[in-house]
Amino acid sequence: MPFISQIKRQTDYNLFSSTTPIVIDNGASNFRIGWAGENDPRVIFRNIVQRPRHKTTGETVSIVGDHDTTLLKYFDCSRSGPRSAFDSNVVYQFEIMEYILDFGFDRLGANGSEIDHPVLITECILNPVQSRSKMAELLFETYGVPSVAFGVDAAFSYKYNQQHGICDKDGLAFCPGFTTTHVIPFIDGEPVYKGCSRTNIGGYHVTDYLKQLLSLKYPHHMARFTWEKVEDLKMEHCYIAPDYASEARLFQKGTKEAEEKTRCWQLPWVPPPVEEPPSEEEIARKAAIKERQGQRLREMAEAKRSSRINELENQLRGLEFLLHQLEQVEESEVQYFLRETGYVSRQEIESALAKVTQSLRKVKGEPKGEQAEAEEKTDEKYPLVSIPDNMLTPDQLREKRRQMFLKTTSDGRQRAKQKRVEEDLERERKNQLDEQKRLENPELYLGEMRVKYKELCEKVEQRKRLKTNGNHSNGNGMSGGVGRGERLNAAQRERMRLLTTAAFDRGKGEDTFGAKDEDWQLYKLMSKDNDDDDEGLDEDETELARVSSRLQEIDPTFVPKPESGPSQPAADIPRSRPLTKEDFQILLGVERFRCPEILFHPNLIGIDQAGLDEMAGVSMRRLPSKDQVLEERLTNSILMTGGSCLYPGLGERLEAGIRMIRPCGSPIKVVRALDPVLDAWRGASVYAAAVQFAQQTFSRMDYYEKGEDWLRRYQFQYTL
């Protein structure tokens, strides 16, 4: 049941006389305040303070207790976490304590010039005197309280239950709280502090353990596991197993009982909208649209082509006319004529003409008969190549060199084209073979493809992992990376080698690397090595892409595995299949009883102290008088109180544990307090309402006169 805080401002403050004490139960989890003599505290809230900054005004404000998260959006809560005044169960931060007391008194309705009522406040057992004195000072100085009394909350709870007959006047009180667990023996109604024992495990540790376990098990839902939510889960689902080992075995075997015991928390999840197969008309409509678009594209292409043809024909006509004119013109006027038209010589005009005719033919779609033409032209273009060197003038030599260069380049281009054609043919042949194989034996082919795909995937991923691992180790420990030779890949090893040899090659004992310019060429070598590695990877990747595309074509059930980023091992849900409802379920199986187990075995968390059942033995051993009868009386009335004792199954487990350490046959009776959470306050309230309460308090004068030593020895007398 989730905790609901009561913080409504009370209006009847003035109805209470000055002698009515105010009772405060100052616990590490909750702060309860109310009037003496009543059955329930008036105001209850979580004992934390937040100090966020307002987003728009920028001022820092204080917010006490747990509040509605929707209202908190006005504040920037990132820099301030919730802060508590407690360190383990002792108050140490009195500024926060002051905020909390402010809030508590304010909601109780206080409105005078000072708090004019005696105050009874609870503290932990054997509170250090510093904490006690600072608390007293705070109450006296700042709030003007006339008199103050300190008491232990577990003792109040025990006395309350004793009055109601739940437990006897001799007994043990077990008090698992929020940060600590106490065991206190009571003899004749008074707590015997010598026999107390305390273990630093409480509800806080259980919640923290559960939170960490869930975060580790479901890393992609980590944002969901807030402290409050986990506490709710703990209160609802956790229980204590009567015997841990046998419960664990149940779950390990996966029996039906274990299934029933597993609780499931379904996170809100919206399934992706299912795409309905498009209906007939949809398909028809889409096809029509596609047709129309295709038609439009074709028309546009046609139009473009015809316009280009026109243009080229015009050009052709123009050039022919020009040539014609040139023939008619006389010799002397050739130069002049040519200059006007913009062409330098007749050959140029002719070559332009030839080009235009060629492109015209290409556009019109005629076969490439000009291939032969081109070849002839090449022979014509390089007339000088065939003539040997010694017969040419220097000008002609230069000309020849140019022509040779041109020839080799065009030859190279021809060869490249040839090779490409051959490769294409090769690929075609391979594809045909593939097709044949597929048609013969589809199953086998599919199997082979899948295997090949998996292998390639693994290889690529491994390469990537090595690379990033190498990079990470490089980035982190380059200075100390000498000893990790076996992990660096080839490129990095090469780099190291180059660097070390460069450093060594220079003069003995002196590092003159960099004095000469050639030294820096070293780095060019190194980066080249890195590039080589990349290229090697590309082959595998292209092969992988090809195989995966083939598989996608032929295999309807194949889903390509996306290349997961190298630095996200478990951040996303592995999306090798579409997300299902189960991905968003949080299963609480073993955790249900594993977490409260730390109350009995604190070494599961690493805290090396005794668990609950052992603490009973410790406590009894510490008692000053070793009396068998007394011990039997103690175990005969064992009271469980405190917030963390609400787990189902705690009583039986405690009884079993204590039976193990007591002699056979001794009476053991374990009872739970009437209301473990509120009983401490109720007990304190009953006390404060009694007449003799006034003698137990100490006033301001007492505090200043008698000093610290007296304060240390001050103890509340519980039997009145």
Place this chain on the structure above:
Amino acid sequence: MEAELINAELVLPTHFSFKRIQIYEKYPKGQPRGRWKHLKQILQAENYQNHPPDEPNYVNIESPPSMHPPMRICDITGFEAPYHDPRTNLRYANTDVFKLVRSLPNEYVQRYLALRNAAVTLK
């Protein structure tokens, strides 16, 4: 302040009539807040050694280490775990869990160990 905030009375007011010294007087703005002593320092300052050892005090009543044999459970699943992995120092229950243990990245290994207070901390 927005209207709904004022209505909800979320924020703690700075002035209270029943207080003799207001908080802004005690802790003026801008000055560093007092350094509060933590529990360890408080206990040290208490000087419990000077007092007679019989008298119970905060440190005395702490419970001793457990005498029972320690319970070993698997770090990941919570089952009974008789085995222990020397490389990662985690406990595991059977071979499937072992495969999982070996495939965990280092960050998760440290977090599991931190649950048991056995993580390697570099100071």
